[in-house]
Amino acid sequence: MERIKNNKLFYTFFLIICLLGIFLRLRLWFYNPGLHCDEASLALNLFDASFSDLFKPLIRLQVAPPLFLVLVKYFYRIVNLHYTPDFSDMMLRFIPLAASICAIPLFAYLVNLIFKNKFITLLAALMITISPCAISYSCIFKQYSTELLITILIIILFKTIKFNEKYKFFILGFAPFLSLNSFFIFPGCFCELLIRACKEKALKKFFTGLILFLIPFLAFVLFILFPIMRAHYTNMESYWSPTFAIAGNIGGYIKILIYYMFRIDKPSIFAGLFIISALVMLIKNFRLAFYTTIPLLITYFLTLTKHYPLSERFMLFLLPVVILTLIYPLSLLPKKVYEYKPVLNYIIIAILIIFLLYNSTPLSVTHLKQEYGKEAWKYLAQNYDGKTPVIIGEDFVTNLYYRMFYQDEINYYDMAFLGKHNAAYTLETLPAGTWYFIITRYDMIYYDFAKLLEKKVEILDYKTFELEPDSRKLTGLYIDAPSSVVMKVRKK
Secondary structure (H helix, E strand, O other), X not given: OHHHHHHHHHHHHHHHHHHHHHHHHXXXXXXXXXXXXXXXXXXXXXXXXXXXXXXXXXXXXXXXXXXXXXXXXXXXXXXXXXXXXXXXXXXXXXXXXHHHHHHHHHHHHXXXXXXXXXXXXXXXXXXXXXXXXXXXXXXXXXXXXXXXXXXXXXXXXXXXXXXXXXXXXXXXXXXXXXXXXXXXXXXXXXXXXXXXXXXXOOHHHHHHHHHHHHHHHHHHHHHHHHHHHHHXXXXXXXXXXXXXXXXXXXXXXXXXXXXXXXXXXXXXXXHHHHHHHHHHHHHHOHHHHHHHHHHHHHHHHHHXXXXXXXXXXXXXXXXXXXXXXXXXXXXXXXXXXXXXXXXXXXXXXXXXXXXXHHHOOHHHOOOOOXXXXXXXXXXXXXXXXXXXOEEEOXXXXXXXXXXXXXOOOOOEEEEEOOOHHHHHHHHHHOOOEEXXXXXXXXXXHHOOHHHHHHHHXXXXXXXXXXXXXXXXXXXXXXXXXXXXXXXXXXXX
16 A cells, blocks of 8 residues: 555656646747747758758758758648748747657656666656756757757667667667767767676677667768768867867866756856766766766767867757766665655655755746847838838848748848948948848947948937847856847938
């Protein structure tokens, strides 16, 4: 009877945590902020390319796993409803949203598979549920939530795989098609599997499975990864150099990683606990460390050698291994501690849920949008007079995406403000009359657009769309300029 009661309590709390995770993610999804430039660039790739073209290098400096793009494009097409800007944004973000939601129960399954402890399972599920990083990127049209999910699935498959299950090895070889970060997870997983093969005297089956794995894996490397690297990676070192500069030592790296995962203002204590937990794991359960410590060290090494950026969105796939490491010491407590008064475990979880929601950011987490392109275009469409030509600014990708929804309503001018000299030339040669400009903060800052305007035109209307203070803090964009501007001007 006591066991049945404990199981009911476990599933009740697990359901509460899952529903909380769904609520926090759906809340942001329905909030539905506008796409920022990277999302818009990826969306334009998606619309312009055929399904087969998605397996080739993308344009506009975009890189994304091909099967992720195929899934989004197929879903976007199959819905096939009248697309407004709001509805289009939601449909593009549906696959990342679904991946983030699915990650919660699957991670709980993985934790229970490893530790076989209901309290630790609930705690781990709660941590991934309320991670502000996981919530924020669940509603961005990029692959980061999918990579988080694939990390969990890879570890589950390696933990449960049997050497005679050849099809699982073959399936694992397709992981890079959905997550480029699977390259960081595979080495440790295969090392642990090799140790298990030696113990079970199944080396022949192991190498047979490895060959099956390599068929799709090498096909991806040769025909997709290498062309992508040739097309996009040559100039990225200078672009990411500020992040490489702060990855000087492993302690600082862990501190930044903890901050990225949970956005704790003072992550030093948790970083120290993480390092201690990782060392204890290496001593007590080094085979589990293959799944957790090895991916982290590989990522750190690639950052240290300037091959992988130290950026929040690129680190989200490590969230499961970070949580597994942090909670590992709890698995060393005697079983009787958890069995003494099982109801105490659920009281602790309930207190943690209340405390974490009250003292952290999940309920007030802000989308990491850096532009207000959608809002600017809505404003323009609502106030448009039906004839005045419209010129877009240098950061035109977001503008190109949103203007698709107003093709028949707005009169576009075929010039754009591209660079300081071009902007000055465009304003100089602009015919007399009334014009609309729709520009972003890049135009305002990079070539002092405001001063150019003062000399050349009379401003009739000026509407700004400001970056929210919380978004400025989260993204580090303390830029003294509006995110987007719509203005109506007259040139004499």
